[in-house]
Amino acid sequence: MNESTDTTSAKTFLVTGGAGFIGSAVIRELIRATPHRVVNVDKLTYAGNPESLAPIDDSERYEFRLGDICDAKVMARLFRELAPDVVMHLAAESHVDRSIDGPAAFIETNVVGTYTLLETARQYWKELKGRDPDKAAAFRFHHISTDEVYGDLHGVDDLFTECTPYAPSSPYSASKASSDHLVRAWQRTFDLPTLVTNCSNNYGPYHFPEKLIPLTILNALAGRPLPVYGDGLQVRDWLYVEDHARALIQVATEGAVGETYNIGGHNEKTNIEVVRTICALLEELAPTKPAGVAHYADLITFVSDRPGHDQRYAIDASKIQRELGWQPRETFDSGLRKTVRWFLDNEIWWRRVQNGSYQGERLGETA
Template sequence: MTKTFLVTGGAGFIGSAVVRELIANTSHRVINVDKLTYAGNLASVASVAYDARYTFERADICDDDAMARIFEQYQPDVVMHLAAESHVDRSIDGPREFIQTNVVGTLTLLEVARAYWERTKQSEEDKARGFRFHHISTDEVYGDLDDDGSLFTEQTPYAPSSPYSASKAGSDHLVRAWLRTYGLPCIITNCSNNYGPYHFPEKLIPLMILKALQGSPLPVYGDGGQVRDWLYVEDHARALVQVATEGVVGDTYNIGGHNEKTNLEVVHMLCDLLMEMAPSTHHYRDLITYVNDRPGHDRRYAIDASYIQRTLGWEPRETFESGLRKTVSWYLANERWWKAVQDGSYRAERLGVLT
């Protein structure tokens, strides 16, 4: 059955991957709602924007009237809520904006969705079978792990460390409360670190690629020993669409890539790939420099994705090696895209430094 998906943040990194997945590989209709802040880029969905099933609405999820109009006009069957402020360093410098977008924006969306759902669904059977509110979150809400092989599960207690992760934890709690109190059909997913094409260059992997190509120092926080589980964004998009269409209302699904790497290992791998794919007279590893660590930096994240694999049959297709090669290749082939996002609003400056 063809459904109408309302994707918030659909011009962002993960959101645009979801939009491309839905248009390219399903028959569903997509309403892309994005405010187009510094990290939103319609060029990231240009490959599918011509499709008659795709519509873009520039709007702020904190705007009750705009959200109510969009729900009434497009009558969505599924909401995939990805719109969020997401960069930890930015949250250290300006936490208020993160609370506004991630908490107040989620509250606004939940209330508009609840009013729409209660008005348009005629029976309890219709409600259970039809509308879904899928909230996309992060593994950072769980805090950090010891180096003992333990993993984040869907039952791990929340212990956020940064203003960003605290704001996402707050939005997760709101979604669960609207499920339990009002019966709104909600599903939550928590993912590990994403990487891949169309990634805004303030994040580790694209930042290191572009700085290396420019011959600039590659800043590694602290000793570079922080461990992350890396998930290729197109694998994540497939998982999100599958959860939205096949997941059980009320469930939480952790989505991970089974790729634990230290930040320094990632930078070394990037440098070696660049030497192969964009040879330089100097070795890119020589550009690595160590800088003061981020305040409150979590040491290790790692996702146990066995539940989604067992119940929905999803698993990542990309290894970290194959996904990283695809990512480097994309940035080398798409200089026009990444130069356009470095248009004066972002110059790869260091953020989140406490004085």
């Protein structure tokens, strides 16, 4: 690990949901590329995996706290103890299919949890203004959201901008839209220094296997069907998770208070195109196939579409490029190749997720 050791401008980052896919990428990047101290607060639901933080777990600047953002007393105690300079709020239930089967958890975590965290941050910041005005002036609350709050794009040229009206289609996206509105209301009403980002579909190392890209890779390696919803022509803009992590840190440290930044990878692909590209990569990188499989693409299986499935998402990321100078480093081809290679090289990680043994790991101090 090439860890940054310059501590002259070090801040304390409180990252919620840091054992998740995007959160763990943010923490790995913070430890690798900045001098900041990072405290990860995570409830460790099924999608939280401490093993995703193994590359930085021995850093003196990293600390894990087991905690629930819905617990106001625990959050208040953490803020008093840790005195964060930046809050990066990533803790969320995030799988659309699960939100259809059980919406209640999404309302609790994404709406009630965000409200609880906002109120905790507001009280902390209010008290901070009285005793340390400079620290209070530099404090930031960064809320990480999704492009799914915008709903559906039916044309082939339209893009989601920061001014696109909200039109969520699923319980998941509705709960995230609610949390976005809460954050903006706390900024407008209470002057809490907040920022919001909305991102396109992420992919990359440590991706939980229920999502399209890792599910396709692992099912193919096992010779299982590769399920594709409907006709597979739904379009998504794909963003490599390490590019996203860099963008989030840049927004948290350089973004303008009260602003929203859309983050996308400029990689619009249909779902069937993604699945077929993965199959082609596996033909090259994993040519020895499971018994009875002649070609990975033969495993593609079209299944009934899910309710309310949005047809197209696409992000206009020109604002963050123009104002903060961020742009993705990975193309879809380069990022997907890295992703497939990572899953081929890290069988222990995904096997432990598949068999559930990763959930036996509950590292760090309880908040």
